Amino acid sequence: MQTQIPPKPATTINYRLRRRLTNLAVTAVLAVLCYYFLAPVLWLIVASMKTKEDVFASSPLWFGSSFRLWDNVTHVLNYNNSIFLTWTKNSLLYTIPSVAIVIVTSAAAGFGMAKYRFRGRTTLLFITIIALLIPSTTLAVPIYLEGSKLGIVNTPWGVILPTSASAFGVWLCYSFFSFQFSGEIMQAARIDGANEYQIFGFIALPTSRGVLATVAMLTFVSNWNNFFLPFLMEARDDLMPLPVGLGNMAAQTALGSQASSAAGSAISIMDVITGAFLVALPVAILFVAVRKYWAAGLLGGSLQGQ
């Protein structure tokens, strides 16, 4: 594949030189990009190991005069009767059930729309695409208004239920079942006496493990990181998930400045920085570690048919 077009002999050297220069230029551009995207992340890691003074005085990408990670972490975890651990527990409590519901409902709905022809199917498909494209933030205030009517505000359900329907998950599953799951297998299973639910449970679900892992991963990250909806729904300190709690802490400090925090506040910017580090790191590592699952899924979801 690499050698399909031999360069004209007279210009070989010129060609090589140009090739090398292009490589150099492109690598330089990539290096700049890499710095832009990565340096702030490195900053967060290093800053959470410093003292407050060193955050401003020492090199932003290197360690400060003393290694303070454990002191910083202990300080955050002890803040306000270990509320950070409560927030972590809440995050898990809100995220895991919604991911489980999303997996099941997405697989079923994707399978149903891909493998059966029934009246109203195209309408449902159309609704799914529209729901996929409308940003969830638009609906946060309406969901809150409805939620307060239903009495699920300030309960775990206020976050779990609205984040349990994923049009994106349905779309991924729909694409998968449409293009990579043959109707002949279903026919064969029917002849062997399986009913539709057995086909779904024993054949379709196991076959779609890969795409379901993608759905699970992306839903987990987006629900874990979600800010606005839980921010509206869970106003009580002990009900907040991590991003909302952290946002609350940040709101009580003067971010990005050495000035001491607002009067009477027990939070220092080091708590906020270390908190951000603790919130961001596990998910980021998890996400990069299982990259092969979601990377394939994103392709599957982005317009299979082209």
Next chain:
Amino acid sequence: MATADAPAQAQGTLIRRPGSTRRRSALAGVRVAPWVFVAPFFILLFAFSLGPALYSLYNSLQSDQTGKFIGLNNYNTVIHDSDFQAAAGVIWQCVYTLAPLFCIIATVVALILDSKAGWGKSLIKLLIFLPFAIPATASTILWAFNFSPDSSVFGPILHRMGAQDLLFFSTPTTLPYAIMNIVVWQNVGAWVIVLTASLAGIPQELVEMARIEGAGALGVVRHIKLPLLMPVLVLMVVSVTSYVLTLITEPYLLQNTLSISATFTPNMWAYNISFQSGFFNLAAAAAMLLLFIASIFAILFVWRSGIYHLQERD
């Protein structure tokens, strides 16, 4: 792509086996089963998307003071509110500067990563995505410190730009760019991955054919890669525009730090008018306006991109 040669699609699934004597329970039949499959998702979707939307629509037609039906008066109030107009102006500025900028960056980076030139690209594909996994709360916090020249990894550049402290970013001209920077940093990587994945799906023979016809690298990009990428590009434009339209997390969290107005974006305006001032029906009207605009974008996308027909062509 992957299975263009997939065996005959599901058309046959409705044909019952001739001569089948086995009786199925009513629930297990092929007529009912699909509804059982799609029901849970659509019930949840309707309950927590369409339901709230309709309920807000209903609320938005009622007065906050008297609770009586007042037609479109709330919409009138929202549109003529000077704070809302200012917020809409900010968003408009973001839409026409940020959306193109975002899309150009993502496309160029994806094309570079897809090309043969340069070293270390697989590493970059991994790293460029990292910010997307970081919660908006955390990335807003880390950027607040990186806007401040003394603690920033971009300190020398900020100093050269004339920034003394992070208040440099709180002026009306610089503030939108500060917010946009966070949005780009956080989200561009995800789209780069989607675009490179789509680029990898372009048949190599097409590219080779264009090469043999005499097209250079840029010619291949212009005549082969970009046209084939078009549906994904349109999807990106729609998504980024919608994201900007409903911006709230980043400016809300920076509110004190950069002294941002409490009604900086339309969504913040809606939040403020409902949760701070108690005018929930006005907020419902604002939310409906945003939803309406976002829906128009979504429908335009479905209509123009052909995504719908492609999926239906089986």
